[in-house]
Amino acid sequence: MHKLVQNKVFLGILALLGTAVILLSFQPKNDKLFSIAKNLDIFASLVRELDSYYVDEIDPDDLVTVGINAMLAELDPYTEYIPEEESDDFRMMTTGEYGGVGALIGNRTGINMILMPYKGFPAQESGLRVADELLKVDGVDVVEKNTSEISELLKGPANTEVEVIVKRGEETLSFNLTRKKIVISNVPYHGMVDEETGYIKLTDFTTNASKDVGIALQDLKNAGAKKIILDVRDNPGGILNEAVDIVNLFIPKGREVVKTIGKLENVNAEYKTRFSPMDKDIPLVVMINERSASASEIVAGALQDYDRAVLVGRKSFGKGLVQSTIPLSYNSQVKLTTAKYYIPSGRCIQAIDYSTKDEDGIGSYVADSLRKEFKTKNGRTVFDGAGIEPDIEVDSRSFAPITYSLVTRSLIFNFASEFSLKHDSIPDPRKFEVSDELYGQFVEWLQDKEYDYTTRVEKTIEDLEKYAEREKYFEDIKDELASLKISVSHSKEQDLITFKDEIKNALKDEIVSRYYYQGGIIAASLDDDPELLQAMEILEDTNHYDLTLSSKKD
Template identity: 65%
Template sequence: MIQKIKKPIVFIPLALLLMLGGLAFQVKNDKLFALAKNIDIFATLIRELDSYYVDEIDPDQLVTIGINAMLEELDPYTEYIPEEESDDFRVLTTGEYAGIGALIGNRGEGNMILMPYTGFPAQSSGLKIADYILKIDSVDVVGKPTSEVSELLKGPANTPLKVVVKRDQDTLSFSLIRKKITLKNVPFYGKIDEKTGYIKLSDFTTNASVEVRNALLALKSQGAESLILDLRDNPGGLLNEAVEIVNLFIPKGKEVVKTIGKLQNVNYTYKTTKTPVDKEIPLVVLINERSASAAEIVAGALQDYDRAVLVGRKSFGKGLVQTTIPLTYNAQAKITTAKYYIPSGRCIQAIDYAQTRENGAVTTVPDSLRKAFKTANGRTVLDGAGIEPDEKVEEVTYAPISYTLVAGNHVFDFATQYFYKHPAISNPMTFAISDQDYEDFKKFLVGKDYDYTTYTEKSVKDLEKYVEKEPYFEEIKSQLEAIKTKVNHSKESDLETYKPEIKKILSEEIVSRYYFQEGMIEAGLDEDPAVELAKSYLNNPSKITQTLTASVK
């Protein structure tokens, strides 16, 4: 028999209640007074600086610096957006702007087209990667900052402009009409074998879920029986788009994410509201350390419902939600208002910014304090450090010579020359430069600067620096010199040692000249360790079942 214990009734005197209420009121009043006092001090200081400071000051610039310094004390995601930056912010959140649809940048000689996006004015008019921009309408842009050139290319939709470029030895003129540009969230999708579909989701701006849905339906109509959803390097974006994408794969009425903050109006539970497109198709999701925010919601929710196998590396760990608040004079503030919790109940936020503010060092949740949660099938998952994959893939590392060849623009420049000499290549997935092409690349490098330090050379230098302070340094100095002589790298031998790696980098860069962003993504899938591991799961249904039903990971 279970006996109920009666709790004594506690009477609180009315005077005590009034005193507690008064204290709460007083605390609130003290805080409001502190806010008003400090705002007044700040405004007074700006006025006095403007009056008395020896040089002229720019009040807008000074106040913006002050605001940004204040917000840096909170977290990296709470931002001030002045009126003049509102257009850039809108592009980030919606993926929309009006212009020619091309990525531009400076490669040493000047600003050039780095990537014309398929179907937009730059690409359809015939502008190519590596075209140096000389003039926009009547404005000579040689030597101008990239930001200024970008602004000149943008403008109201349906307005004309003329762009003059240098291509190899030719000067060419192009007439374009600016259009509304909506950057794709899904820059590529396709079948990577007879049965496996692949979708690359690079962002979560407006219509991300529609693009994924359309890609999924197209792949299924082409005979895809399984799917890889690639969220690697995806920084996140709109929360509702993440919810809609999860809904493509799980039933209606399921919780996807919950936001919890200080104010009641930010506390909300997001559930699926539609019938899924396919709740049975075998699914592998790829993540890495640059998968963040909305990407982590999608990956984490699918993991919590045991709907997908996650392959790759631990995600970034951003479990904070931002809300855009309008300010006076058309300014805005993007403020962290809540933390999000995925279906198992875990929050994946990796950095404790409150603790970081107190001790000055970046504070992460120690492994000993990470809490365990359960997926739908009872698998153990942990909070506090991003989303951990079900199977890890080590990061692909490149030799120092490869980094140097890319950073020095030698790969970029050779690909451009190759493009000028070859009118067409095979499809992105199968294209690879020949051994003769590689010999041509080696000749191309003659006389060019691409020096670098190998890992072994760095280790020997570090050792020498350490033992210089030791009393026995003179005794071993000759031995160190002998070691340095042996390990001094030969660029020629490294070009042979790392030939397969460099050939693949060159091939992918060359593909971009003919097939743009889509082709570059497709070419990169060949021999991708994460994709290969994903395919091994999708080709073995029992392996997926075993992974998603294991009680302990």
């Protein structure tokens, strides 16, 4: 490690040691500060002795970071150390801003490639496409590099140049891009799903999330929307104030949205709506699922508590913990849990108690018997301790093993890439369909590809064989098992027919992404989304909508 960095690490340890010495001098032995000081002294001494005597050279920077991370892992998954070199990445995650070319990169089947150029940014505007294989960035061979290293090469100050060389099909192409400040939109798609219903897909809560939703809402109202669906499925959350301001689009000024309550008085706060709403009466459905977390749950939960929206989908993740970022020495930071949040009914939706862990270090879920009952504005019963529960539950979609195999082996991805090389354009995402002729071409293309799989029934029979052998019953039932295996043995050819519609939809989404990017994928999936269809159905049935938001269900 560079000597300057070593010196910084040791200076930091010495600073801790100095603090420890002072505290040791003035604190009684039963004081918590004495315990902190004692252990800091031990830690600093240990690192110093390791550096002096350990048989091999050590990297104090890495060693201390490992120690810090191990310590924080004892608390909860959201408390984390952010060293100086990771500060830019952290800022990008929380603000959605960075300097670069505007493309998601990844590795498919061992090949580094462009997975999604963001519309309107340098990568897309220069002509880079999904599935372009990355060969060089500014003269650096990136074929064997990991994606984080390639990402660092692509990033840089706005208005600087970067050369990207890719392989597309049999061609090798060079692109000269000018980096710019990249601000990723929180709303990659909004549009009308029928003549009266507008749809908004909210994927993040970074800076300007409420502005993005507000613009989308106004666009939809201008287009004639009389009902709104806000989709926060798979949204991991983000900035708390953005969640408050999104709720404010639909409820009046001065209403409490969330409280944060922690150990210290200075982290306790009450967040209220600050503006007049954009529309406090328009019928509203919020779509949630098991990956809707944090700020998503504040939005969904607050609107549910005020009986302002019907929630459709599945129970949310259950993250009711608030993190604050605190600066440390040498431009490092710690993001740590400082409070829990409570939505208007008074409930906290945190699902896991990290203060009590099992022998494997896993937190415990709140027992159903310990969950408390709360009331919404209209008197509907809601509960704490397990995420936000939807008013109308929709089972998650399951996909056939053949579809799963075709997707995970990147066969649908690769076919879409080859298709896009032969076709300059396709119709609008909601009009494009995979025809029987195109599907036939895909089936023929699969002939020399490997995509075998085990069906759920076959897996069950395999498990049954193992249990029978273990419990000495196998010889008695082996003939029946063999006959059963033959009768349920899957045929790939038959599965391509049985699950044709499902595979067609996966093909459609992948092909559309080549021409219309992230927003196109969302648009293409709207007509085949069972949860969205349920949301539209509840908005269509005014009586059902009103009754769902009422405490009187009879």
